[in-house]
Amino acid sequence: MANFSTNEFKSGLKIMQDGEPCVILENEMVKPGKGQAFSRVRIRKLLSGKVVEKTFKSGDSVEGADVVDVELAYLYSDGEFWHFMNNETFEQLAADDAAVGDNKKWLVEQDVCTITLWNGKPINVAPPNFVELEITETDPGLKGDTAGTGGKPATLVTGAVVRVPLFVQIGEVIKVDTRSGEYVSRVK
Amino acid sequence: MQQCIRAFFAKRNVLEVETPILARAGVTDVHLCNVVTRLQGPGMPEPQNFYLQTSPEYAMKRLLAAGSGAIFQLCKVVRDDEISCRHNPEFSMLEWYRPEYDDAALMAELDALVQEVLGCEPAEYLTYQQAFLSILDIDPLHSDAKPALLKVLSERGYDGAVNESDNLDTILQLAMSVLIEPVIGQRRPCFVSHFPASQAALARIAVADHRVSHRFELFFQGLELANGFWELADAQQQRGRFLADNVERERLGLATQPLDERFLAALEHGLPDCSGVAVGLDRLLMLRLGVKDIAEILTFPVSRA
Numbered sequence: 001m002a003n004f005s006t007n008e009f010k011s012g013l014k015i016m017q018d019g020e021p022c023v024i025l026e027n028e029m030v031k032p033g034k035g036q037a038f039s040r041v042r043i044r045k046l047l048s049g050k051v052v053e054k055t056f057k058s059g060d061s062v063e064g065a066d067v068v069d070v071e072l073a074y075l076y077s078d079g080e081f082w083h084f085m086n087n088e089t090f091e092q093l094a095a096d097d098a099a100v101g102d103n104k105k106w107l108v109e110q111d112v113c114t115i116t117l118w119n120g121k122p123i124n125v126a127p128p129n130f131v132e133l134e135i136t137e138t139d140p141g142l143k144g145d146t147a148g149t150g151g152k153p154a155t156l157v158t159g160a161v162v163r164v165p166l167f168v169q170i171g172e173v174i175k176v177d178t179r180s181g182e183y184v185s186r187v188k
Numbered sequence: 189m190q191q192c193i194r195a196f197f198a199k200r201n202v203l204e205v206e207t208p209i210l211a212r213a214g215v216t217d218v219h220l221c222n223v224v225t226r227l228q229g230p231g232m233p234e235p236q237n238f239y240l241q242t243s244p245e246y247a248m249k250r251l252l253a254a255g256s257g258a259i260f261q262l263c264k265v266v267r268d269d270e271i272s273c274r275h276n277p278e279f280s281m282l283e284w285y286r287p288e289y290d291d292a293a294l295m296a297e298l299d300a301l302v303q304e305v306l307g308c309e310p311a312e313y314l315t316y317q318q319a320f321l322s323i324l325d326i327d328p329l330h331s332d333a334k335p336a337l338l339k340v341l342s343e344r345g346y347d348g349a350v351n352e353s354d355n356l357d358t359i360l361q362l363a364m365s366v367l368i369e370p371v372i373g374q375r376r377p378c379f380v381s382h383f384p385a386s387q388a389a390l391a392r393i394a395v396a397d398h399r400v401s402h403r404f405e406l407f408f409q410g411l412e413l414a415n416g417f418w419e420l421a422d423a424q425q426q427r428g429r430f431l432a433d434n435v436e437r438e439r440l441g442l443a444t445q446p447l448d449e450r451f452l453a454a455l456e457h458g459l460p461d462c463s464g465v466a467v468g469l470d471r472l473l474m475l476r477l478g479v480k481d482i483a484e485i486l487t488f489p490v491s492r493a
Contacts, residue, residue, distance in 0.1 A: 007269075029270070029272035030365045031270060031275065032364060032412060033415050033468075034220070034387065035358075035365075035387070036219055036357075036361045037269070037270070038362055038365065040366070052345075054348055055346045055347075055366070056348065056349050057349050060349075
């Protein structure tokens with residue numbers, strides 16, 4: 001993988017730090033009028049998700065990370081791996097629990113997810129921003145309560161728990177924002 | 189703001205001058221990078237290198253050596269490889285020189301100017317050593333400063349960029365930029381004077397304490413606003429510093445730079461005892477308007493130039 005000098009730093013660039021692939025979030029030059037320039041970058045570690053700050057001397061170079069995002073459709077889980085397929089080439093790929101993480105509760109068959117690959121291996125699975133899932137369990141709501149003060153918890157078919165308005169019932173399909181985990185609407 | 193500055197100097201009988209942006213030599217400063225262009229014409233059949241000036245210092249000192257008396261200049265200067273929310277490769281500079289002033293007298297005059305332009309309170313004054321002692325409890329002039337600075341930089345998350353193999357000045361510059369600058373001069377401007385002799389640039393070394401120089405800087409709300417010297421007038425010493433810069437450039441794998449022989453000749457002829465300071469006008473305007481990004485006060489920042 002190529003090396004990148006500090007002048008090539010920009011948000012989105014993927015570099016290796018502490019043996020882990022990272023993405024640059026922000027890059028800022030610090031330079032006294034008569035002195036050494038430094039690059040101060042905020043990076044997110046792609047395995048742990050941690051955001052850390054790093055300082056480099058201007059002109060230093062760091063190793064790039066072979067990280068790419070691919071769009072793949074979710075097929076199924078065999079309990080150990082989550083299987084995805086490229087809808088054009090029909091190539092399949094399996095992601096382990098570490099890569100899927102908490103997002104497993106948003107995986108809906110046929111939904112196209114963004115899979116981050118490091119050296120060809122999946123390290124992160126991002127579901128679509130909105131998914132539609134069926135409610136399997138929730139308290140019966142009071143008829144006529146449409147104002148919905150605090151709502152109630154509802155368990156979805158994938159095991160995810162979402163707060164929904166009181167009028168939403170078991171068996172209904174709802175739309176959820178996966179970024180916030182919040183209920184958006186019912187799906188007719 | 190420029191009107192305010194011109195009125196300030198008119199009242200004080202300081203003459204406004206203009207010097208070339210293009211010159212046959214640039215600077216040897218290890219951390220400054222000239223933009224170089226090629227000129228040709230009558231008398232110059234082959235294109236020759238000309239350097240866009242990083243500051244009008246050498247030309248203004250030639251005027252001083254020729255007997256100009258007190259002078260000031262408002263001009264554009266150009267520095268390559270400097271782009272950030274506080275840097276634009278071409279920027280506006282106010283530079284002035286006062287014969288018979290020492291650094292203390294010039295700091296007082298700059299303090300008055302900044303109060304007039306920004307309407308702020310009078311500045312506070314720290315020495316470089318006081319700043320490091322009060323904020324980091326580390327004496328920057330002590331032989332043990334290096335490990336102590338590396339330790340505190342590492343604790344604050346700034347490790348990685350510097351280590352034992354870096355010279356003390358590089359480590360001091362990082363500590364100054366990330367640990368001192370953000371803290372000092374928040375409510376009122378803050379002068380930092382008596383920089384270490386190894387960072388003297390074009391300042392004379394203090395007679396009473398050879399570890400420090402008569403170089404000062406002014407900071408306000410996280411911005412480095414000005415850099416000034418009680419000027420080194422010794423041509424021999426000045427040439428030695430230029431040559432040392434070039435040796436350091438070679439060590440770092442940077443191109444060595446031709447010396448400005450006309451400037452050195454002016455020093456040999458005799459520079460009057462004087463102090464001079466350069467002020468970043470864009471940053472002054474950023475403070476006056478309360479903006480955080482230099483692009484907001486430029487008509488067309490370099491990304492759109």
